[in-house]
Structures are given as C-alpha cells and as structure tokens.
Amino acid sequence: xxxxxxxxxxxxxxxxxxxxxxxxxxxxxxxxxxxxxxxxxxxxxx
Numbered sequence: 553x554x555x556x557x558x559x560x561x562x563x564x565x566x567x568x569x570x571x572x573x574x575x576x577x578x579x580x581x582x583x584x585x586x587x588x589x590x591x592x593x594x595x596x597x598x
Contacts, residue, residue: 563571
C-alpha cells in the first residue's frame with residue numbers, strides 16, 4: 553500500500569461529524585436565502 557493510500561483510506565467518525573457540520577453551516581443559510589428570494593420575487597416583478 554502506498555503512502556497516499558494509507559492516509560486517504562477512510563474517514564473517521566470525527567471527520568464525518570466535521571464534514572456534516574460544515575455542510576450544514578453553509579447549506580442552511582444558503583437554503584434560507586433562496587427561500588427568501590423566492591418569496592420576494594413576486595414583489596420585485598409584480
């Protein structure tokens with residue numbers, strides 16, 4: 553097994569937790585912003 557394969561073999565539970573928190577940290581505000589934009593589109597063009 554090469555050195556690179558040894559270091560990227562798998563994710564630990566801590567790495568999964570950090571990845572999930574990071575995606576939520578970005579995804580939730582992004583989704584909220586899209587929701588607000590969709591709500592305001594009729595007022596902009598109506």
